[in-house]
Amino acid sequence: MSSAPPPPARWPGRPAGGASRATQSSVREANLALVAATVCASAEPVSRAEVAGRTAMTRSTVSRLVDELVGGGVLDELEPGTTTGRGRPATPLTPGARVAALGLQVDAGFLAARVLDLRGRAVAERVAPGSFVGSEPAGTLARLRRLAEEVVADVPPGVRLAGAGLALPGLVSPAGTELLLAPNLGWSDLGVADLPVVAGMVPRLGNEADLAARTVAQVAPGRPGHLTDFVYLSGEVGIGGSVVLGGAGMPGRHGWAGEIGHVTVDPAGPPCPCGSTGCLERYVGREALLSAAGLPPTATGRDLADAARAGDPTTLAALRRAAWALGVVLAGVVNVLDIPAVVVGGLLAEVGDLLRPELEGHLRTRALSARWVAPVVSSGGEIPAAGASGAALRELAAVLAHPAAWVAAAS
Structure with a gap:
């Protein structure tokens, strides 16, 4: 294994040969990126001919670029498939494993x-x-x-x-x-x-939370997921959040957008380590939720879900309170940003199926657009970390x- 190569050097000025050489170099770099992106975006291996068709490049140009990308490890060639027509079978291309x-x-x-x-x-x-x-x-x-x-x-x-x-x-x-x-x-x-x-x-x-949201927006590097516009909530000890539009995060002016865990649910609520009071994570953070459910701090999301499914009244009350707090904050997000999809991760994903019905009910009541597009809540999966x-x-x-x-x- 070896570490990364140095980043490409910036042009110090006009290269020898004038602007045409600089243009040729930039076009080549753009075409390399386009070919790599085309292969990585595909759910199935693709041939050089398919890449040429999708990028509107000539087959010879694509073949030359693919050879360079394979040599650099960005793409890999698989064993050629079978063919029933004339000519040699196509060699499938996939993202690189190196x-x-x-x-x-x-x-x-x-x-x-x-x-x-x-x-x-x-x-x-x-x-x-x-x-x-x-x-x-x-x-x-x-x-x-x-x-x-x-x-x-x-x-x-x-x-x-x-x-x-x-x-x-x-x-x-x-x-x-x-x-x-x-x-x-x-x-x-x-x-x-x-x-x-x-x-x-x-x-x-x-x-x-911004980085975790990438795992929903992309199922693999360069391959988009099925959701392109959503609010992501990361539920651990704290509650992080991220807003994704068109498959890309919306970081805000300073990169600090998405701090949903520190949106106030109730100004008279419990104090938060951030210095405010009644923050969302004081209601649905791991410690807060487990404490409200009467479970020890060492309990897992599965323990919480098991207690709820067993009908424990304290646990069920804690989940209802959490769904209410989430509904108050997320309805505000939906009303302001017009993003009617919510994805929960971490602990919230582990109890997502228990929270979803009541949370979606609060969103239908509080979100102005719910009459036409009802907000939906889904789980980001239970990927650890x-x-x-x-x-x-x-x-x-x-x-x-x-x-x-x-x-x-x-x-």
Whole structure:
């Protein structure tokens, strides 16, 4: 395994040969990206001829570009299929298995490290439970580095890492270089110098919910999911949120949009570590929900679901209260942004089928547009540490946007 090649150098000025050479170079880079994106977006392997048809390029141009992308590991060729017509059978193309990225995550209840390749497969991963509320950043990040090194050691030979990302439950600077505030961890003002270096890479930071939402918007790098417009809620100790429009996150002016967990349900409600009162996560965060259900802090989402299905009145009351709080906040989001799809992840996904009927009822009552388009609630699945997967997906998206660097590094 090797680390990422250096990023493509910026042109210092007009290259020898004038503007035409610069134009040719930029067209080639754009065409490489288009071919890579076309193959990665397909749910099934495609041939060079199919790529040519979908991109309106000539077959010879596509063939030349594919050869470069295969040489750089961005695409792979499978064994040729059979054919009943004339000529040789087509050689199917798929996303490359030799390019991957490392995704990391620190949550109040666990640490995670996962390596995804361009096919969207987890080729190595670890999730380590623990309690990191109020933890010392240096010690926790050192533990995360050791976990990441174990995962990187498990990556198959010949796989190159395109980069690393770290999902954190809080506000991150727009450049992804500084954690400004993570209330549930008790962390603030962490910069590049504080971050762990793994395989020669300093991870790029991102908000956990924003990155987890990528796992819904994309089923694999460059391949869109079935939802393109939705609000994502990440339910753990805190409640993170992300708004996705047209398959892309809506980060806001400073990258801080989506802090749904700190929208007020009731100003007279319980105090929140963020300094406000009555925040949504005080009603539906893991600790709040388990406490209201009469379950110990160590209980799991499955324990909560089992108690509800067994008819425990305290648990059922806690879920009704959670559905009410979610309905109040999410109806406001739907009314303001006109996004009538809600996806829940984390603990909320584990009890999603129990919350859904009552939550959708509150949304139908409170959302102005519900008469014409009723808001729907779905589960983002029970992928552990979805933020780590999203962090890896973000790094792989950069490869698909600029594959020329990988082609150059392999030549």
